[in-house]
Amino acid sequence: MNSVIPIRAEFGKGCTDVKPLMERGQREVFCGLTGIIWLHRKIQDAFFLVVGSRTCAHLIQSAAGVMIFAEPRFGTAIIDERDLAGLADANVELDRVVNQLLARRPEIKLLFLVGSCPSEVIKLDLSRAASRLSAQHSPAVRVLNYSGSGIETTFTQGEDACLASMVPDMPSSSDKAEQELLIVGTLADVVEDQFVRILNHMGIERVRFFPPRRAQDQVSIGSNTRLLLAQPFLGETARVMQARGASLLSAPFPLGIEGTTAWLQSAASSFGVAQDRFQAALTAPVARATASLARAKLHLEGKSIFFFPDSQLEIPLARFLSRELGMKLLEVGTPYLHRQHMAVELAMLPEGTFLSEGQDVEKQLDRCRALHPDMVVCGLGLANPLESEGMTTKWAIELVFTPIQGFDQAGDLAELFTRPLLRRMRLAA
Ligand code: SF4
Helix, strand or coil: CCCEECCCCCCCCCCCCCCCEEEECCCCCCCHHHHHHHHHHHCCCEEEEEEECHHHHHHHHHHHCCCCCCCCCEEEEECCHHHHCCCCCHHHHHHHHHHHHHHHCCCCCEEEEEECHHHHHCCCCHHHHHHHHHHHHCCCCEEEEEECCCCCCCCCHHHHHHHHHHHHHCCECCCCCCCEEEEECCCCHHHHHHHHHHHHHCCCCCEEEECCCCCCCCCCECCCEEEEECCCCCHHHHHHHHHCCCEEECCCCCEHHHHHHHHHHHHHHHCCCCHHHHHHHHHHHHHHHHHHHHHHHHHHCCCEEEECCCCCCHHHHHHHHHHHHCCEEEEEEECCCCCCCCHHHHHHCCCCCCEEEEECHHHHHHHHHHHCCCEEEECHHHHHHHHHCCCCEEEHHHHHHCCCECHHHHHHHHHHHHHHHHHHHHHHC
């Protein structure tokens, strides 16, 4: 129970013992509702109903860039002034909206009630609402709930809360079931397919992904489950899965050649794959990735970079940019540092890297201006002001929306950093 299977210790100490600068001031980060943007594309028979205000609806609609002809798989049940003043029964309203929605959209098999700041303010108990509605609509539709509110979550924590809410519903696997690899965290379908091909090539046949592409494809969990995290922001999901008997494989995250190799190595070691078989499965994709990174390195080597905290992807990205592309890390900010899940990443970061956890945005902006980085990775709210001061920025949100994991995406990942630099050079010419 709760076991962690270690990867071979081959990366030295790096930043393992580093104490980050802890900041608890004003922060500039999206709330957890943002996760709906990629989650609704992934789980194709799910619907995300935000129980929130018009502000929440605007955030989701503008961030997701809703297509006019598409029937979106998310929406907002608006809490208005009457609800906030306690004049209306919000539960009655919510039941009415859900009944209407499910009558009109029979393809929905999983409905998430997503909490927001307003639903928290009026203390609307969405977990009771989800149980009540689930009882009413099962077995055709399961209703779950989680919070994406800005009071409780930041940006990618919304995905963690969503996936964690699905775990109690996962069927239990038998103690005698064959070992199975469960890759946890939303990945683009094309990336999943690439990983399956590589893992099958090395002889690991039982590979599942969570979340599944369809809510009805329920994945079972138990002591036969080996968890490999594909995203670094899934602390709660991993915890509840371990409580169901699954074992967590210790690994870095599959960004760049080194990260992807070590991530796959962790799975290979755990399933007893012979080293020559492992190498054979990796030879071709590693060669392709090496060629694509060589081009990007010409532009990025020696350039300095500063990360504001945003998605929790900052440490793996910094490790990739410094070790594989020769960038200099000035500050690596992360909203939250999960030492256990980041253990291998920290060991791979160059010794002496300045790490910060949390945010006090004005102080961090002062540090950034004083260091004059060649590139700044930050949220949308900071990017425009910094660009107007002459800095080159990269929107952190793009790194979450774009398929960047795995060998065949390593070049695309590097290009996300070369593009703003080249654009700035062209403007200056
Ligand atoms: S959940 Fe809170 S922070 Fe997020 S959009 Fe709604 S009101 Fe704003």
